[in-house]
Amino acid sequence: MKMNRLSLPPVPAELLSQTIDWAIASRRSIRAYLPTPVPCEEIEAILDVARFCATGVNMQPWRVHVITGAAKTRISRAIAQLDNEPLLSGHLEDAYEYYPREWTSPYVDRRRKVGWDLYGLLGIAKGDKQRMHAQHGRNYRFFDAPVGLLFTIDRVLKEGSLLDYGMFLQAVMVAARGRGLHTCPQAAFLKYHQVISNMLEIPAEQMLVCGMSLGYADENSIENTLVTDREPVSAFTRFHHDSKESTP
Template sequence: MNPNDPIDPTAPPTTAETALVDAAITGRRSIRAFQPTPVPRAAVEDILRVASRAPSGTNLQPWQVHVLTGAALARLSDRILAIYADPAELARHEREYDYYPKEWTSPYLERRRKVGWDLYGLLGIAKSDRAGMHAQHGRNYRFFDAPVGLIFTMDRILQVGSWLDYGMFLQNIMVAARARGLDTCPQAAFTQFHRVIAEELGLGPEQMVICGMALGYADPSAPENALVTERAPVSEFARFYDE
């Protein structure tokens, strides 16, 4: 079957097709160490083409994608890391929007702490090792050594509905990448450096940085890539109504 052929939406999927889709979804993990193996531009374009089938209200398609490789990726990383290493300069860079709540409550606080300590435990970083945590967080800005870095932006005039649409687009990218043997890590960490990103990529003032994403082939020898985060059972987050 040619992947560009039109799909008959009325044809029931086979068991094998269902298994492949499920495997691409459940096999997706946030990978934090990549091999240097290049990803062909055609593969990135193919992933983005498939992902663009994400739904969006009245077909607004709010996503704008900036694909960085080679010198362009290194240049952005170097600029951000120079700021990250300077506490006084770092304090001048604030996130453009709040990704996390200002006050943490249960069960979100416990989940956040657990994934953090699970990751640091794999890396041998103790709870008292603030420098180690800072250094590990800084690896975000190298896209965890992935050969492809993606920066996502959106027009500022768009509203909350387009953020929902954007999330579906991002998920499509990650699932389409996994289906091709590639891995990803979505990265809200880049939002703190939206001014630097705008300068480096020549973004207009109407463009808002949503997040970044690393794309490439996972390094199977990296201990951090052994992290598999837990998910609550369906019974914990879903309610069913039948009368």
Template structure:
């Protein structure tokens, strides 16, 4: 698809704004998908839009591995064999620090809330380790989505490329939402990067970034009713209208 950036869209400005705002604000992490197929052509169309994401000096550090059918099932099975074995799990290492080594407030509070809100919907009690294990394990079945996306980038790139990658992931999820599809970006795959590399033949020079499930949300599943709380703009924004010198005088 060729997009001429200087050509205005054939849609009224207010309608365009509402459509973009809708796609961004209704994106959620979906944890139960319908078996409805998603064609490779549709996935390609989403990636064709997402490739216009910004990146430092146009480095475009992303590489996407799309898994469907037998390849997706085989990958899930390989990961689950390790996930269900505590001894093998203890040997896993993350490819990079996605989460902080020490959690502080308010981040730890937000993390706990989303976890317990999800488990509350699923009626999983705090001491029910088996059901927690099973629910977390659904990550590795892509929550039954028909398409899995595995994202990698060259190890030679710096940490700034992870910022670029975040914009690319957001573009993928927004483009999917605009097509009536849903996603779940998943750092849960990160610890299994060696297994993923082996199963998909990913070269050693490529560092695993994260995974993503893609498909149609199952509206009948209670876990998909989870809506996370978001901070108000005034709580994370500081507007600077004068210089420090002007304020001092």
């Protein structure tokens, strides 16, 4: 169904905020999927909604590559071959610096916690580098989701367009939730941006932003029980009124 941007809400007002809030709050990074196919029409409908996200002076900087079936398998295998050979992949660098070069608190603490919470669920002990590598390698199979999304942006664009892109990605993930689907945004693909660009014939003037898994969650997989902690509003918000700080 094509959206009319000026139309009235499709649900009663008392349900509208609950529905939107649920779609946002229930979005999680899902790391195990069912093989159930996602119809192409459903993928297109998600992107058709996401394109209405905010974007500075209507620039719309997103470019999307949807990969399924044999195409997804070929890319996953090509990356896995490199990822499993340190001599071939050790020198590769990310398309851009997504994470800080030097980790400081509280960010390093949050990073460590989510990592060990996930490994704990999977029974991966500290120091078990082989199983850690294998788990990380599942990124490149899109966690067995039937759909892989790869996002690119024109290199001439600046940081503001990456802000726009973040809103687009969030819109994709929320629209997916509204259809009973789950996602996992993935920066892991950045290291293999050149492989991806070559295989998908992405022009040199475009840069990989991230990948994303899309599909139906395998509710029986233990890793999908992971729920990350989030700071309360009071921890990151200051309210200003009459030039004086106040709390809600």
